[in-house]
Amino acid sequence: MYINDKVIVKMQDTLKIAADGTRLKILFSLLDEIDNNVLEPHHFVEKCVNDIACQIGASQSLVSHQLKVLKDGGFVKSNKVGTKIYYSLKDEHVQQIMKITYEHVLEDDNHD
Amino acid sequence: MYINDKVIVKMQDTLKIAADGTRLKILFSLLDEIDNNVLEPHHFVEKCVNDIACQIGASQSLVSHQLKVLKDGGFVKSNKVGTKIYYSLKDEHVQQIMKITYEHVLEDDNHD
DNA sequence: TTATTATATGAACAGTTATTCATATTTGCA
DNA sequence: TGCAAATATGAATAACTGTTCATATAATAA
Numbered sequence: 001m002y003i004n005d006k007v008i009v010k011m012q013d014t015l016k017i018a019a020d021g022t023r024l025k026i027l028f029s030l031l032d033e034i035d036n037n038v039l040e041p042h043h044f045v046e047k048c049v050n051d052i053a054c055q056i057g058a059s060q061s062l063v064s065h066q067l068k069v070l071k072d073g074g075f076v077k078s079n080k081v082g083t084k085i086y087y088s089l090k091d092e093h094v095q096q097i098m099k100i101t102y103e104h105v106l107e108d109d110n111h112d
Numbered sequence: 113m114y115i116n117d118k119v120i121v122k123m124q125d126t127l128k129i130a131a132d133g134t135r136l137k138i139l140f141s142l143l144d145e146i147d148n149n150v151l152e153p154h155h156f157v158e159k160c161v162n163d164i165a166c167q168i169g170a171s172q173s174l175v176s177h178q179l180k181v182l183k184d185g186g187f188v189k190s191n192k193v194g195t196k197i198y199y200s201l202k203d204e205h206v207q208q209i210m211k212i213t214y215e216h217v218l219e220d221d222n223h224d
Numbered sequence: 225t226t227a228t229t230a231t232a233t234g235a236a237c238a239g240t241t242a243t244t245c246a247t248a249t250t251t252g253c254a
Numbered sequence: 255t256g257c258a259a260a261t262a263t264g265a266a267t268a269a270c271t272g273t274t275c276a277t278a279t280a281a282t283a284a
Contacts, residue, residue: 003140003214008133010217011210015131020242021117021124028115049261062243064262074216083251083260093216097209098123102115104186104205105122132272161231174273176232195230195281 017073018097023066025056027098030076030089046079046086129185130209135178137168139210142188142201158191158198 017023029052030045047055053063067087070076075094079086089095129135141164142157159167165175179199182188187206191198201207 003137005133007214007217008136008140011136011213012131012133014213014216015127015136015209016241019124019127019131021120022242024120024123024127025115028120050259059244060261061245061263064260065243068262080251083258085261091219093212093219096212097127097216100205100208100212101123101126102119104126104209105119107203107205128271134272162229171274172231173233173275176230177273180232192281195228197231 014073015097017069017075018094018101020066022056022058022062023070023075024098025058026052026063026066026070027075027089027094029055030087031095044089046088048084048086052087126185127209129181129187130206130213132178134168134170134174135182135187136210137170138164138175138178138182139187139201139206141167142199143207156201158200160196160198164199 018027030047049063049067050060052067053060056063067076067078071078071087074090076087077090079088130139142159161175161179162172164179165172168175179188179190183190183199186202188199189202191200
C-alpha cells in the first residue's frame, strides 16, 4: 500500500462530509447562478444561512448544523456582517468532487 | 436549485460508497502498481478477493462484503476464473474522485 | 464421492449520524 | 434598557452502517 492510514482516514472524513443530501444541496446553492451550467469553473457566491435554508427547503437549525460540518471539514468559509453570516465555497476541490460525482451518476443513467 | 432530488440522492449514494476507509483501501489496491505515483492515469489491475484482503490487512469476509458494495455502486467490475473472482476498477471517475480527494487532504496538511 | 480452496451470505451488535425541538447567543436598533 | 432578527447549540431519537462470526455456496482435484 502506498497510501498510509492517516491519509485514508482524512480521505474518508472528507468524502463523508460530501456524502449527504442536505450538505450537497447546500454546496450546490453556493455555486454561482449566473450561467445555467453550475458545474463549470467560476468565482463563488456568498449566502447567509436563512437564504440557503429557504433555497433548499430545510430548517434553519439543520442548515446551521450542516454548515458547521462543512466549515470544520474545510468545504466552506464564513464572513460575518452584522447579524448575518455569509458562507461561500472554500476552494475548487469541492467543486471538482461534485463535478466528477455528477458526471458519474449521469453516466450510470445510461445503463439503467 | 438546478439539480433535482433524484440526482442529489444518486450523488449522495455514490459518495457514501467512497467514504469508507476499508473501501478506499480496496480501491487503492486496485490501482496499478508499476509506477509509484498511483494517482496518475493508467489501465487497471485485476486482483482476487484474498489478495486484496492480505494487502490491506482485512478479513476475507469484510473484503467480500465491501466488494459487493463497490460493485453494486458501479465502482468495480468482476471476472470469474475457476474458483477465483478477479476485481478491477470499472472506470476512471472513481480514480478521479480519489485523486481530487487526495489532493484536498494534502492541501489541508499545510494548514494544520 | 470427499476434501479443499475461494468467495458469498446472513444475522447480530456496536458505533455513528442526520434530523428535530427547544433554547441560547450575538448583533443591531429604538 | 428592551426587542427583534440571525445564527448557534445541546439533547434526544430514530435510522443507518461497518465489522465480526459462523455458515453456505461454488469450483476444482484426487
